[in-house]
Amino acid sequence: MQWYALLILAVAAERIAELAVARRNAAWTRAHAGVEYGRGHYPVMVALHTGLLVCCLLEPLLAHRPFLPALGWPMLALAALAQALRWWCITTLGPYWNTRVIVVPGARLVGTGPYRFLRHPNYVAVVAEIIALPLVHSAWLTATTFTVANAALLTVRIRCENAALARAVSA
Template identity: 75%
Template sequence: MPWYAVLVLLVAAERLAELTVARRNTAWSRRRGGVEYGRGHYPVMVALHTGLLAGCLAEVYGAGRPFQPALGWPMAALALAAQALRWWCIGTLGPRWNTRVIVVPGLPLVSAGPYALMRHPNYLAVVVEGAALPLVHGAWLTAACFTAADVPLLAVRLRCENAALGASAPPPAAPAATTP
């Protein structure tokens, strides 16, 4: 079990790195007139994601969940893939990526990297990690509780983000003039 605690602590360290990047990107966005949306749900999101990490350790150690290789190794691969996808999103968005919903008015939507494949790939990473990380060591109760709480929160977050992106989208380009 000690290696699982190391894995969860590494994910916690990754979260701290995300917050450092987000703070820097918040300053970048605000200098460019960035507007924050959805402040009300942000503390709930932070608490839920902190609870995921705490729940992983509490359930594994408190309930004595055993490591089952047939489940644990595939879930470890999925948890690592979720981290890779998250950092691909961060790298693609550059200074526009944030843990908060901050939109700089007039900037076009990003359609490169994972955003060429889907509109909100970072949330796919969140969903996969929320199920996979606990299941690496059989913490099925944590996986189920996190998912049950995360689904409505993600619905709020997606509505907020889509509205924010729609409100700040640049106007469509005028059609090119044609000559007869």
Template identity: 70%
Template sequence: MIWYTALVLAVGAERVAELAVARRTARWSFARGAVEHGRGHYPVMVALHTALLLGCLAEVRLADRPFTPPLGWTMLAAVVAAQALRWWCIRTLGPRWNTRVLVVPGLPLVEGGPYRLLRHPNYVAVVAEGVALPLVHGAWITALVFTLLNAALLTVRVRCENRALGVAGPGTTAAGAMPPGLNP
């Protein structure tokens, strides 16, 4: 359990790093006239992603979930892959990345990096991590509850981003808006 606690805390520290990046990039965006969209769902997103971390630790401890090596190691690899994808998104968007939906008028959509392959690659990372992190140590209830609640939240979030960016059709890439950082 100690190593799993360390893993969950490391993911939490990664979230804090994302928030620091988001603060810096928000200053850049607002200095260029950014408009924020979707403020109403942002606190829900922060609460849900915080609850994921707490739920992982609580369920493993309270329900005495075992570590099952084949599942645990596979899910750990998925967590690492999700982090790599998330930071690829952050690097690709550069100063345009944020945990909030900030759109700088006049900037074109980003179509490089993972955005050349997927419309919302950061959300792929969020979904993968939301399933994998709890399942590293058998916290299946946390994985299930987070996945269901996150699906509802992502429906709102993706619609918000697409509206904010004026993205209409399947051939376009919604990258100018920022993926969730507590992605927290």
């Protein structure tokens, strides 16, 4: 369980690094007339991602979930691939990437990197991680609960982001 706790702490540290990048990018986009959309769902997103990490630690501990190698190792690999995809998205979007929906009017949509293949590859990474990270240590209740909650949140988030991008591109 100790190595799993270290994994979750490493993911939390990675999230803090993401927030630092997002803060820097938000300042850049606002300096370039960026407009923020979807402020109402942002606190829910933060709570969901924070809750995921907390429950990843609590469920194996409180429910005595074992590490099952046949499940845990593939899920660890999937979580690592999700991280790689997320950072590919971040580096591809450069200063346009953010944890918030902030768009610069008149900016063109990015069509390189993972965006050549998918419109929202970062959300593929998020979905994979929310499923995989808890299952590394058999936290199936956390995986199920947060996958369902994330699906509801992504319905709102993607709709918001698509509308914001459509407005920005047509501006």
